[in-house]
Amino acid sequence: xxxxxxxxxxxxxxxxxxxxxxxxxxxxxxxxxxxxxxxxxxxxxxxxxxxxxxxxxxxxxxxxxxxxxxxxxxxxxxxxxxxxxxxxxxxxxxxxxxxxxxxxxxxxxxxxxxxxxxxxxxxxxxxxxxxxxxxxxxxxxxxxxxxxxxxxxxxxxxxxxxxxxxxxxxxxxxxxxxxxxxxxxxxxxxxxxxxxxxxxxxxxxxxxxxxxxxxxxxxxxxxxxxxxxxxxxxxxxxxxxxxxxxxxxxxxxxxxxxxxxxxxxxxxxxxxxxxxxxxxxxxxxxxxxxxxxxxxxxxxxxxxxxxxxxxxxxxxxxxxxxxxxxxxxxxxxxxxxxxxxxxxxxxxxxxxxxxxxxxxxxxxxxxxxxxxxxxxxxxxxxxxxxxxxxxxxxxxxxxxxxxxxxxxxxxxxxxxxxxxxx
Amino acid sequence: xxxxxxxxxxxxxxxxxxxxxxxxxxxxxxxxxxxxxxxxxxxxxxxxxxxxxxxxxxxxxxxxxxxxxxxxxxxxxxxxxxxxxxxxxxxxxxxxxxxxxxxxxxxxxxxxxxxxxxxxxxxxxxxxxxxxxxxxxxxxxxxxxxxxxxxxxxxxxxxxxxxxxxxxxxxxxxxxxxxxxxxxxxxxxxxxx
Numbered sequence: 001x002x003x004x005x006x007x008x009x010x011x012x013x014x015x016x017x018x019x020x021x022x023x024x025x026x027x028x029x030x031x032x033x034x035x036x037x038x039x040x041x042x043x044x045x046x047x048x049x050x051x052x053x054x055x056x057x058x059x060x061x062x063x064x065x066x067x068x069x070x071x072x073x074x075x076x077x078x079x080x081x082x083x084x085x086x087x088x089x090x091x092x093x094x095x096x097x098x099x100x101x102x103x104x105x106x107x108x109x110x111x112x113x114x115x116x117x118x119x120x121x122x123x124x125x126x127x128x129x130x131x132x133x134x135x136x137x138x139x140x141x142x143x144x145x146x147x148x149x150x151x152x153x154x155x156x157x158x159x160x161x162x163x164x165x166x167x168x169x170x171x172x173x174x175x176x177x178x179x180x181x182x183x184x185x186x187x188x189x190x191x192x193x194x195x196x197x198x199x200x201x202x203x204x205x206x207x208x209x210x211x212x213x214x215x216x217x218x219x220x221x222x223x224x225x226x227x228x229x230x231x232x233x234x235x236x237x238x239x240x241x242x243x244x245x246x247x248x249x250x251x252x253x254x255x256x257x258x259x260x261x262x263x264x265x266x267x268x269x270x271x272x273x274x275x276x277x278x279x280x281x282x283x284x285x286x287x288x289x290x291x292x293x294x295x296x297x298x299x300x301x302x303x304x305x306x307x308x309x310x311x312x313x314x315x316x317x318x319x320x321x322x323x324x325x326x327x328x329x330x331x332x333x334x335x336x337x338x339x340x341x342x343x344x345x346x347x348x349x350x351x352x353x354x355x356x357x358x359x360x361x362x363x364x365x366x367x368x369x370x371x372x373x374x375x376x377x378x379x380x381x382x383x384x385x386x387x388x389x390x391x392x393x394x395x396x397x398x399x400x401x402x403x404x405x406x407x408x409x410x411x412x413x414x415x416x417x418x419x420x421x422x
Numbered sequence: 423x424x425x426x427x428x429x430x431x432x433x434x435x436x437x438x439x440x441x442x443x444x445x446x447x448x449x450x451x452x453x454x455x456x457x458x459x460x461x462x463x464x465x466x467x468x469x470x471x472x473x474x475x476x477x478x479x480x481x482x483x484x485x486x487x488x489x490x491x492x493x494x495x496x497x498x499x500x501x502x503x504x505x506x507x508x509x510x511x512x513x514x515x516x517x518x519x520x521x522x523x524x525x526x527x528x529x530x531x532x533x534x535x536x537x538x539x540x541x542x543x544x545x546x547x548x549x550x551x552x553x554x555x556x557x558x559x560x561x562x563x564x565x566x567x568x569x570x571x572x573x574x575x576x577x578x579x580x581x582x583x584x585x586x587x588x589x590x591x592x593x594x595x596x597x598x599x600x601x602x603x604x605x606x607x608x609x610x611x612x613x614x615x
Contacts, residue, residue: 062549064549070480071508122492
């Protein structure tokens with residue numbers, strides 16, 4: 001298929017060598033910038049080897065991505081999580097399904113199948129409800145980080161780093177989905193910030209994030225953006241620029257605008273910069289990366305004369321290292337009326353903060369204009385001690401009855417959170 | 423009545439979460455299959471086969487899960503891993519983690535080790551594998567591993583035959599390593615004490 005976007009061979013990526021200190025201003029600006037030549041094929045197949053480590057200070061050394069239990073949480077561990085998680089009055093959490101290893105984005109089939117993507121394991125799952133008993137089937141194996149999913153016109157769409165694959169008539173063929181058909185592949189193949197998420201708009205186009213293959217650097221022109229892709233034709237447009245690593249978003253039911261979560265750069269400090277909730281008001285908006293973070297923090301190296309006022313500020317700063325991923329507008333009727341059109345965000349939690357934060361579900365209360373947003377904790381209790389997880393929420397989907405389901409890739413489980421008046 | 427009592431006792435052990443299955447007969451039997459290649463006591467005597475003794479519990483578990491899912495490919499390991507349950511995975515992780523890790527022999531090429539030490543710093547190995555290279559959680563123990571196996575593993579990562587966990591960190595690191603670096607760092611780690 002032909003795409004409207006061509007990879008640039010002009011862009012030059014440069015990554016700062018940060019000095020051994022954790023404060024922004026004290027960073028040694030005299031050190032030269034590392035340079036990467038993105039005009040080579042190699043850059044696109046093998047990104048810089050320091051994309052998540054390498055910019056850390058001496059005090060930050062040793063902070064590395066934690067890894068959960070490979071076989072997920074046991075029944076006893078899940079029971080403990082259910083007991084530990086705190087919710088507002090009237091809400092209740094239960095385990096919807098377990099054994100959904102590395103569970104990421106969820107999507108509903110028309111006939112009630114819940115499809116679930118996964119991270120490094122390469123699996124896609126289908127969960128069927130057999131009279132209340134959940135059957136978890138692995139329907140696809142061996143894909144490259146199939147984190148993002150969508151379901152449309154009877155077809156399951158899976159995005160696996162550099163391939164958007166369509167599986168027709170999926171619910172009738174759970175046992176033999178076949179190889180599917182690649183409908184869009186103008187995407188770099190590297191793993192670094194290459195895992196993706198899909199949000200479907202009213203016209204049936206997909207919003208898809210493209211992360212840069214490094215922590216901080218001037219991105220080549222084909223990444224650090226949100227694209228809008230038509231799965232029917234493979235046509236695509238660049239919808240927003242200046243975006244770092246986004247792995248979640250939803251279309252506002254009130255306005256049709258796309259809102260998305262964004263993970264900020266690493267290795268400035270434990271408390272800077274903040275991760276963000278953004279709203280795209282018009283095509284081509286720039287959200288600041290790598291020049292400006294959290295709407296008001298020029299990058300110590302990469303601001304390069306830019307002012308934060310040049311860029312679209314976030315709707316809300318969510319906090320540093322909280323790792324906001326999947327999000328949904330609450331459009332159901334089960335929760336109390338004041339939740340209507342609030343945004344629920346699954347925070348995956350920190351990996352390189354000395355004391356983890358996030359690892360919870362936040363509720364954002366905000367009007368359609370994005371002004372005066374405020375947030376409060378909706379569900380928390382997955383973090384234990386300074387650097388321990390019981391689980392890590394990463395996506396949210398509404399169920400027909402107005403309850404929500406939450407995916408947890410650490411515990412390998414899906415939870416259900418429901419509300420009933422006392 | 424001795425038999426009856428014995429029966430009750432086994433049931434009690436199975437129901438107690440604290441009694442980890444490392445010393446359980448069933449897991450020993452399963453692990454016997456591993457010993458054929460990975461060696462008695464988890465210390466490999468076979469070329470290109472890694473020692474498992476003292477590897478972190480989660481690392482063993484992840485590799486078994488990767489083999490089972492097919493995201494790590496190996497003709498010998500995949501058919502074996504496909505047959506094991508989640509419970510086996512947990513038990514085998516605990517079993518090998520509890521074994522005494524291999525101790526490195528005398529280093530006959532300290533100059534090469536010196537070079538390897540520089541590579542390890544430059545490639546930030548200790549950031550994940552820890553300063554003692556004993557590994558932690560999902561990250562492998564490297565200290566005392568078979569030298570030619572470390573070379574093989576790095577080449578597998580370099581050629582994208584193996585991806586690994588941690589967001590493909592090893593594939594990204596190894597790709598940029600030269601053969602000289604791989605030789606040196608493998609030697610350094612194999613003899614690291």
